[in-house]
Amino acid sequence: MMPLRRFAIHRPADLGEAAEMLDHYGDTGTLYAGGTELLLAMRHDLLRYEHLIDIKAVAGLDRVERRDGHLYIGAGATHRTIERSAVCRELLPVMSEMEANVANVRVRATGTLGGNLCFAEPHSDPATLLLALDGTARAQGKSGERMLSMDELLAGAYENSLAQDEVLTGVDVPLPGPSQRNAYLKFQVHERPLLGLALSLELDDGGDIREARCAIGCVSPTPCRSEAAESLLAGPADSVEQRLQEAAAALADEAALTDDREGSAEYKRHLIGVLLHRAARKCLNRDG
Amino acid sequence: MSDDKGRDFEVVNRSVPRRDGRAKVSGRALYVSDVKLPGMAYAKVLRSPYAHARIVSMDTSKAESRPGVYNVLRGDDLEGLNPYFGHAVKDHPLVAIDKVRYAGEPVAAVIAEDELTAYEALEFIHVEYEELPAVMEPQEALEPSAPLLHQREFEAGALRGFEGEVTAGRGTNLCQEHHIKWGDVDEAFAKAAAVVVAEYYFPMAYAYAMEPYVAIAEVGDQGVTIYSSAQHPFMVRHDLKTIFDMPVSQIRLIVPFVGGGYGSKSYTKIEPLVSACAWKARRPVKLQLSVEEAMLTTRGDDALTWMRTAVDADGKIIARQAKIYMNTGAYAENSPLVCEKSSNRCVGPYAIPNVQIDNQMVYTNTVPASSFRGFGCAQVTMAGESQIDELAAKIGMDPYEFRVHNAAQPKQEFFPGMRPFDGTLTQDLKIVADNLGWKEPLPDGHGRSIGCSASDAGAYPLTSTAVRVHADGSASLMIGSTELGQGSHTVLPQIVAEELGVPFDLVRVVSSDTAITPYDRSTGASRTTTLMGRAVQEASREAMEQMVRMAADVLGVKESEIATVRGGITCGEAKLTWSEVLTRYYRLPDGEVIGRAYIRKDGDFAQLPVFWEAASTGIEVSVDEETGKVTMEKLGTCGDVGLAINPALAEGQDIGAATTGMGIGMFEELEFDRNQLLNGNLLEYRLPRFSDMPRTVKLELVQNRDGVGPYGAKGGGEASLNSLPANIANAVYAATGARIRRAPLTPEKVWRAIRDARAARGENES
Amino acid sequence: MSKDRPALVELRFELNGKDVAVECEPQQTLSEVLRGRLNLTGAKISCEVQVCGACTVLVDALPVSSCTYLAYEAQGRSVTTIEGLEGRDRTLHPIQQCFIDEFAFQCGFCTPGMILSAKALLDDNPDPTDDEIIHHMDGNLCRCTGYVPILKAIRKAAAVMKEARG
Structure with a gap:
């Protein structure tokens, strides 16, 4: 068994108190809001804190x-x-x-x-x-x-x-308007996803894409977007569909992919293309 | 053994509910992790960060002076113990002595009043290491310039499980080698109509017994008492006998329920370390490893197999040759036997006139490898059954028909010197083929595969038991077989109930306490139903013979005048139950008779293997060619088990084994990088989940009563694993045309292979 | 307050229908308190990274990983462990009975967590489809059974519970 090291728990009544506690404990303290990641990291000695400030007790934060x-x-x-x-x-x-x-x-x-x-x-x-x-x-x-x-x-x-x-x-x-189409897809082998891809398209009356936002996650330190990709993803639907591979490449470039245990940079680059095609089909109702 | 082929069974061959059912669904089943002894202390282990290093110095004083810490156990302070263990090769120090041989090896243990205090003290131990060059791959480790893991010479263990020499400790990193040869392979390959030659890899796998290794030890005036999650308590006892230089009567191993074994709890693991802690601290000590520590304790042997197989113009296999490199990691554990078994299992289940197998088991600076479900067979069947499909494709034969055409036949001595084949592979294969709809058309992107295997199973036949029949008509069964989940606590009392004619619920099982239960060599190699089952049957019959003599005595007649009937005897008009026989004999409604049986390598068990563990499996997969993701759509298994004492349990073994085989075929692999285990936790070591299971599963058993176990039973529980990784590779090939020879077939690997196959065919990537 | 030994927590919660009070340390997990202090060893400890589900207990009817759920968070809540499923007359919960009937376990180490996870599902969704069962149970690992018997047991338990409700 891997025990957790000792720490103290503090339960601020409101945000003001929480802010003061954070300030007071500095590097020895951190917010505790569920623990599904923090406690694992602490159990593996990747993080050590003497004070956990449990924010969940603050009323109204779960609305x-x-x-x-x-x-x-x-x-x-x-x-x-x-x-x-x-x-x-x-x-x-x-x-x-x-x-x-x-x-x-x-x-x-x-x-x-x-x-x-x-x-x-x-x-x-x-x-x-x-x-x-x-x-x-x-x-x-x-x-x-x-x-x-x-x-x-x-x-x-x-x-x-x-x-x-x-x-x-x-x-x-x-809030998305009636002309907005959104999709989130992920590809996963291990416990955490290898790639997440979110696509949000603003369509015009003719079904063409007025504006696109697309983010990929898991393959860079933080999720990222690409301006180049998003401009490729806007325009008449048919031509956007022709440019999906190019947009995927722009996203992959932006992410500065690396090889890791989840997969090689080459494979991730390929999967970005696969998920982008699938997300676009979903948003544009091309799946039938 | 009397012929009971015509017998109508009352209790056996029925899926009676599990004996441990109520305890296990209510949380009351006791595992070692649940045991607390009065005054018990807790140990935590400091592990080496280096794969290979000399321990220059160690300062434990700060840790020892912390409040709540009792002692620190270290390798240079074991005066009075023989600190090396290993049933095959005594190469394994209970805690590192002078040097470490893999990252994660125990270098010290803190014993404290609770787990947290012990854990907190670990970082106050200061160890100075001098790092040594490490070697991670078998072929590199065999180079003359490779760093040497073991400098000592070793004694071969008397209980190593095979008759050949031990080759470890001769100045190289070779742990064991094994060679098989008959016929003339070179001549056969020269005249072959078709040959396939290739190299295959079976990965390092982690058994993931959900209950990580755990043991509690107490060293006192009575000797050593250990509660352990060990599969083979009597084998562990033998190792501890040497460590403490005590007679076996003073070493007591107690094994309650075990939270999964799959071979990973075979033989000795942490028992020497925890008993040394108890010896040092002079109080009971518990050591509960985490899963992450269990992953640093034992793994399965990986294998790189070069293999070639030849057929003649009639599609008959005429030759097979293999050169295998296996990797036992830092210590031998049971790998010498795995080396022999994997070599043997390269041959079956086909009758091949020319064979040459050369196998080298090599030490490297990785986590020690040992038994794992399938035991060498899974490793080489990845090669063998892949190659069968490749060969079938080459000669344009259907892979199912090719197997049927070449499978060993019943009673055929396909492996010279071994027991003639006691299974019916053609029947097994047909059942699976029919259940898969072998000839039916498949949707695009789907592929099918069928495979089979036969293992020389049962381990060494040495088993004993006692059946105590009590005067109230109930019975107690004393067995050294451990309940790992396989169901021995259900199957074995079924046999007692069948023989004695007493209700199943009146047969109590007392198990796995070396101070109480008679000797049983091991619980593994699918042997329990066959060997212990037979012993239980014979012991029940021996108890009845005694009760017949007692009945003759109380009735004043000759034994020959007494006939046994279900649950008792008749003699003319007189009819007595066993309870009445005993009560009248002792003139008290109490007392008992003890039936005994001893199984040794003699009679039905004179020729090894005890039985051939045979099975056929088949699958249908679909492949997402864009991502490389493989989905298992259908699974069919057929266990060739002779007779299933409890069919539901036998089928449960088959699907469980197949699921582990699927895991290794699709995603399980321990990976090392820069001398460290890279994915030593369950966030990164991917196990089969609910959503991975095929939606169509067909489990069948063939019951020809052709084994030497009770009523013709043979073992099962490993065979359905063995052919699964090759099945996955074959089915992916059938679906995509991409041949992958390294397990696991992860999505990226499959995607690359499909791309490469398309390129080779001159197609563009779509 | 001493840096080494933070103050103890006076913990009160409902455990299997009864109020309990116990002192615990802030870093102690619910499984440590259940197993170590309250001698309820049904929740098993395996992966310790919230992947396997062996330690599953229900807190206010929701499944949580008791190995990584801080004990103090159970303050004032209702906790159900496997030991709480049997009726007062020792009849098994239908899910427990169906696990026995369908041979839905072997070594039994995953079983308490499996059953509680299944209970959370069926209490919330009495008539789940196979896909819903698989989605819900996907975070509970079993190395013995190949899952198929567990799926059958949960399916059957849903039917039994439905019939019992009339």
Whole structure:
């Protein structure tokens, strides 16, 4: 058995107290929001903390609700909560579907969106999808709230850009209009995905693509987009379909792929093309 | 043995529910990990970060002075013990002495009041190492310039399980070699109508017994008592006898339920280390490894097999030659026997007139390898059954028909000197072919394969048992066979109930306590139903013979006047149950009779193997050619088991073995890089899951009662694994035209092979 | 507070229908408390990385990996372990009985977790399709059975439970 080293648990009543605790404990403390990744890393001695600040006790952080033109997903919402949320299923079904396939049923019951994003594990499903959906993170610090794009939040592998006293409170995801088509696909061999690919297309009345956002995850330190790919993905549907391979190559270039145990850079490059074709077919209803 | 072919069975050959069912579904089944002894301390192990290094110095004082720490066990402080163990080759120190031979080898153990305290103390041990060059591949390890793992000469273990010499310890990294030769292969290949020659690889695999290695030891005035998850408690006892220089009567191994074995808990593992901790700390000590530590303890032997096979113009196999390099890692463990068995298993199940097999088992600086379900057969059947398909393709024959055309026939001595074949492969193959719909058309992207194997199984026949029949008509069965999940605690009392005519529920099983239960060599090699089953049958009959004599005594008649009937005897008008016989004999409604049996290499068991473990398996796969992902759509197995004492349990063994074979065929492989195990955890070592299982599964048993076990039974439980990796390679070939000779067939490997095959055919990648 | 020994947690929760109170250390997992302090050893420890499911228990009816679930989080919650499934009259839960009937285990090490995971499914979705069973159970590993008998047992248990509800 691999025991966890000793630490103290703190349960702030509100975000202000949480921010103060984070500030106070500095490098010896960290937020605890579900533990499905943090506790594994601590068990393997990859991380050591003397203080865990349990943010889940803070009221209201687990809400999933419609707010203006956004779907607000609280950082404390578990994968399961999001998967089961009626409002998420109705307004952003791609998010529910993605969450239904994160890890396994036990991880989904305890792991939270906030924990997942802040831990910044490169194989995160939610991070990749939220990047494509243009989600905005809300961070609350001692001096107030600030908004960060997913790109800004995810600073690197296992690294977020929150200040010492900041807490991620939730994510705002713009509600898709009737002309938006979204897909999230992943390919997995081991316990974590080898590649995740999220595609979000804005169609015009004729079914052509007005705007595209596409993100790939798992194959670079943080999920990434490619401007070149997205411009190739916009335009008349038929011509976009001709350019999918080129767009996939642009994404692969952007990701600066490397060989690892999940697969060679060459294989990942190939799979980006496969998943992009499949996602495009799904978005454009080409699967029949 | 009396002929009972015409017998109507009452209890055996029926799928009675598992004896351990209620305990296992209610969480009450006791495993060693659940055992706590009063005053028990806990050990944690410090492991080497280097694959090969000299231990220059070790400072344990800081760790020892921490609150709650009792002792630190180290390799230079074992005065009074014989610290090397190994039933085949005594090459394995219970904790590293002077040097380490693989990354992950135990170098010290902290014994403390609880696990966390022991664990926290580990980082206060300071070890200075001088790193030595490491060697990870067998062929490199055989180079004269290769770093030498073992400098000592070794004694061959008396219980090594084979008759040949041990070749370890002769100044090279060769651990064992084995050679087989008959006929003239060169001449046969020269005149062959077609030949296939290629190289195949079977990976290092991890058995993943869900319960990692665990043991509790106590060393006291009575000797050494160990609770262990060992498959072979009597073999472990023999190793500990040497370590402590005590008679076997003073070494007691107790094995409760075992959370999976699959060979990985065969022979001695952590028992020497934990008993040395208990000896040092003078209190009971528990050592519970994590899965990640278990992955650093034992793995399966990987094998690189060069093989060529030849056929004549009639499609008859006329020759096979193989050169095998196997990798035992840092210590011999049971690999010398795996070396012999894998060599033997290159031949079957085909009758081949010219054979030459040369096998070298080599030490490297990797995790020690030992027994793993399939035991050498799976390794070489990857080569053999792939090559059968390649050869069939070459001569334009259907691979199923090619197998039927060449399979060993019943009673044929296809391996000179060994027991004639006791199975019916053509029948087995036909059942699987029919269940797969062999001739039916397939959708695009699908492929089918069928395979078979035969292993010289059963290990060495040395087994004993006692059946105690109590005066109230119940019985206790004393067996040294461990319940690993295979169902021995259900199958064996079925035999007692069948023989004595007492209800199954009245037969209690007492098992696996070397101080109490009679000797049984091992629980492995699919031997328990055959050997222990036969012993249980004979012991039951011996108890009945005694009770017939008792009945003659109480009735005042000659034994010859007494007839046995189900559950008792008759004599003229008189009819007595066993309970009545015993009660009248002892003149008290209590007391018992003890029936005994001893099985040795004699009589039905004089010729080895004890039986041929044969099976056929077949699969249908679909291949996503874009990603290379293989999905198993159908699985068919046919176990050639003689007679299934409990058919549901026998079929359960077949699907379980096939699933492990599928795992190794599709994704399981321990990988090393820069001298370290790279994927030593379950996040990265991929095991078969629910969603990997085929939607169509057809399990069948052939029951010709052609074995030497009770009622004609033979063993099962490994054979369905052996042909699965080759089946996957063959089915992928059938689906895509890409031939892959290295397992596992991961998506990337399949994708590359498809691309290469297309390029070779002159097609563009689509 | 001492840096080495953080304060103990006074833990109270409902365990298999009864209130329990126990002290634990903050870093202790639920499985350590269940197995070590409360002598409920049905939850087994295997992979310790939330992959295998052997340690599954239900917290407020949801399956969690008790090896990686901090014990203090059970405060005020309802925990169900395998030991809590039998009825007071010792009748087995239909899932337990179906596991026996269908030979859905061999070594038994995965079984408590399998059964609890299946219970969470069937309590939430009484009539699951095979695909739903497989999706839900995909995070519980078994090295012995090849899963097929477990699928059959869960299917059968769903039918038995449905019939019992009338």
